[in-house]
Amino acid sequence: MAMPSALRTASLLLLGRTAVRVQAVLGDPAARLFGLDQGEDPYPVFESVRAKGVLVPSRMGLHLTASHELCSRLLRDPAFGVVPAGALSPVDTTAHVGGRRLMNPVEDSFLVLNPPDHTRLRRLVAPWFTPRGLRRQADMIERVVEEHLDQVAARPTFDLVRDFAARVPVRVITDLLGVPGADQAAFARWGSVLVNALDGVRDMAEMRALHTGLREFEEFLDGLIAHRRRTPGDDVVSALAAEPELTREDLIATTELLLVAGFETTVNLIGNAVLAVLGHPEVRERLLDSPDHAEAVVEETLRFDPPVQYTVRAPSEAVEVAGTRLPRGTPVMLMLAAANRDPAVFADPHRFAPGRPDGREHLAFSSGIHYCLGAGLARMEAAAALRGLFRRFPDLRAAGRVHRRPSRVIRGAARLPVSTGLRRPIRQNAR
Numbered sequence: 001m002a003m004p005s006a007l008r009t010a011s012l013l014l015l016g017r018t019a020v021r022v023q024a025v026l027g028d029p030a031a032r033l034f035g036l037d038q039g040e041d042p043y044p045v046f047e048s049v050r051a052k053g054v055l056v057p058s059r060m061g062l063h064l065t066a067s068h069e070l071c072s073r074l075l076r077d078p079a080f081g082v083v084p085a086g087a088l089s090p091v092d093t094t095a096h097v098g099g100r101r102l103m104n105p106v107e108d109s110f111l112v113l114n115p116p117d118h119t120r121l122r123r124l125v126a127p128w129f130t131p132r133g134l135r136r137q138a139d140m141i142e143r144v145v146e147e148h149l150d151q152v153a154a155r156p157t158f159d160l161v162r163d164f165a166a167r168v169p170v171r172v173i174t175d176l177l178g179v180p181g182a183d184q185a186a187f188a189r190w191g192s193v194l195v196n197a198l199d200g201v202r203d204m205a206e207m208r209a210l211h212t213g214l215r216e217f218e219e220f221l222d223g224l225i226a227h228r229r230r231t232p233g234d235d236v237v238s239a240l241a242a243e244p245e246l247t248r249e250d251l252i253a254t255t256e257l258l259l260v261a262g263f264e265t266t267v268n269l270i271g272n273a274v275l276a277v278l279g280h281p282e283v284r285e286r287l288l289d290s291p292d293h294a295e296a297v298v299e300e301t302l303r304f305d306p307p308v309q310y311t312v313r314a315p316s317e318a319v320e321v322a323g324t325r326l327p328r329g330t331p332v333m334l335m336l337a338a339a340n341r342d343p344a345v346f347a348d349p350h351r352f353a354p355g356r357p358d359g360r361e362h363l364a365f366s367s368g369i370h371y372c373l374g375a376g377l378a379r380m381e382a383a384a385a386l387r388g389l390f391r392r393f394p395d396l397r398a399a400g401r402v403h404r405r406p407s408r409v410i411r412g413a414a415r416l417p418v419s420t421g422l423r424r425p426i427r428q429n430a431r
């Protein structure tokens with residue numbers, strides 16, 4: 001019956017929110033993080049965790065670390081396995097709907113599997129992300145960037161996220177998966193809804209949106225898989241559909257993972273990089289003088305304000321870490337964004353300084369066996385977007401309030417109004 005389970009879910013969500021609020025007031029570090037208001041700066045909370053020690057306990061049933069050394073160590077330690085970030089949520093987002101268990105975009109995928117299943121599934125999609133695979137994407141990415149800049153150039157102001165940053169990754173991911181052009185808008189919508197599953201849902205409205213999005217997306221993928229079995233193309237879904245050993249569930253989960261992992265993360269990398277450039281006139285000047293500086297700006301954005309703020313690991317057996325005994329299964333929140341500002345590794349860590357010598361030590365793409373498969377692609381997309389944007393609009397300015405995303409795991413702007421700074425809008429296709 002739908003009602004009792006909806007009521008139970010609503011009660012659990014409410015209880016969860018209340019517990020977080022109470023613990024946050026009492027100064028619990030994890031509760032302070034989960035309880036951050038939309039748009040609130042998380043970096044002071046990260047620093048308060050760092051000040052408390054290397055491994056900090058929380059009454060919310062987990063431990064936290066802001067230490068770069070410990071994050072790197074646990075990410076590479078085979079004794080620590082993956083735990084979905086949503087597992088910290090009070091409700092199970094994979095609950096049955098209409099008598100059928102829905103897949104969850106990340107919790108059924110290889111992102112949260114340990115070897116040997118992780119190795120088997122990751123290996124199937126890895127060829128698309130090799131340097132050779134990426135070279136095939138490079139021209140397409142430049143073309144998509146220019147096309148979308150053409151579209152906004154006729155307007156004095158536009159929303160950098162919705163009208164530009166979101167457009168490039170969705171084209172890249174749909175191209176990779178072999179999704180026909182007409183379905184790209186729906187893909188962008190599903191990507192935005194499904195990414196919330198990373199956090200665990202906060203209220204019933206999000207829960208319903210997630211279930212509807214998952215159902216629609218699964219139906220769409222079933223159709224796409226059937227189509228690609230009949231008419232294979234040179235794309236990930238066609239290749240996976242041709243694998244005799246792969247179950248429907250693995251195929252759907254892998255495709256969902258690529259959408260969720262590759263879409264909003266890249267949108268936010270582009271958004272966070274633009275925000276950083278707008279706030280640092282000296283960086284803009286350097287970028288205008290030499291557009292290749294975009295790569296260093298992207299790298300420093302990954303360190304300074306990473307789109308994925310944290311991940312979670314748990315030991316498969318009881319272990320001692322930093323003088324604390326952790327029972328089997330205790331979740332440890334590895335605060336990647338905090339590790340990226342660890343003064344033990346980065347000189348003057350709160351300064352945005354593209355090209356810094358220690359810049360590539362960041363953990364924005366994680367480390368170990370789950371190191372981001374799309375890191376090269378994301379770097380390429382974001383650098384192309386930044387180069388194209390500032391070449392076309394050297395005087396780009398913020399033109400209104402930045403609206404932040406509600407998520408704690410994913411950090412970035414949901415809306416970022418900008419003005420092109422051009423006195424007369426450029427006619428379409430004029431460069």
Ligand code: HEM
Binds near residue numbers: 366369371372373
């Ligand atoms: C700025 C953009 C991106 C960021 C910050 C990012 C970050 C991450 C992080 C932190 C992880 C590991 C999580 C963990 O260790 O628990 C990860 C995994 C992953 N990412 Fe990305 N990612 C980005 C873009 C992409 C893109 C464009 C794709 C593909 C189209 C992608 C595909 C994946 C996949 C498949 C995994 C799972 C790897 C595994 O479990 O073996 N990512 N990403």
